[in-house]
Amino acid sequence: MQLTQKETSLLKDLKEQEQICVEKYKKYSMEANDEQLKNLFTQIGKTEQNHLDIINQILNGTVPEMQSGGNQQTQLSFTPTYTAGDTTSPNKQKDSYLCTDLLSTEKHVSTTYNTCIFEFRDTKIRDILNHIQKEEQKHGEQIYKYMEQNGMYN
Ligand SMILES: [Fe+2]
Numbered sequence: 433m434q435l436t437q438k439e440t441s442l443l444k445d446l447k448e449q450e451q452i453c454v455e456k457y458k459k460y461s462m463e464a465n466d467e468q469l470k471n472l473f474t475q476i477g478k479t480e481q482n483h484l485d486i487i488n489q490i491l492n493g494t495v496p497e498m499q500s501g502g503n504q505q506t507q508l509s510f511t512p513t514y515t516a517g518d519t520t521s522p523n524k525q526k527d528s529y530l531c532t533d534l535l536s537t538e539k540h541v542s543t544t545y546n547t548c549i550f551e552f553r554d555t556k557i558r559d560i561l562n563h564i565q566k567e568e569q570k571h572g573e574q575i576y577k578y579m580e581q582n583g584m585y586n
C-alpha cells in the first residue's frame with residue numbers, strides 16, 4: 433500500500449501522540465494513589481500500545497485486519513474511593529490532576545484522528561482510524577465516569 437507524503441506525515445503525528453499516551457498511562461498508573469484508578473490507567477495503557485502498533489503497521493505499508501471488538505471490557509462503574517465534598521485530601525487532589533490531564537490528552541488525540549480521517553484515500557485505513565478514534569472517546573468516557581463517581585467534578 434502506497435502512502436502519499438501527506439498521509440505519511442499525518443501518521444507520524446499520530447504515532448508521536450500514541451507514544452505519549454503509552455508513556456503517560458504507564459507513568460500515571462504508578463503515580464495514582466487509588467487502586468481502581470491504577471487499574472483503569474493500566475487497562476487503557478494496553479489499548480494505547482495496541483493503537484501504536486496499528487499506526488506503525490500502516491506506516492510500514494500494511495493495512496492491519498481489525499479484530500472486531502468485544503474483547504475490550506469497558507469498566508464504567510466504579511466504587512467511589514473519595515468522598516464528594518472532600519477537596520483537602522492530597523491523594524485525591526493528585527489523582528484528580530492525573531485524570532484531568534489524561535482527559536485533555538484524550539480530547540486532543542481524538543480531534544487529531546478526526547482531522548486525519550478526512551485526508552486518507554483508502555477506505556480501510558479510514559475505518560481503522562475511525563475505530564481507534566472511537567476507543568479514544570471511550571477512554572475519555574471511562575475517565576470522566578471515574579471522576580464523576582469520585583466527586584472530582586465541580
Ligand atoms: Fe490511542
Ligand SMILES: [Fe+2]
Pocket residue numbers: 453480538541567568571
Ligand atoms: Fe486513548
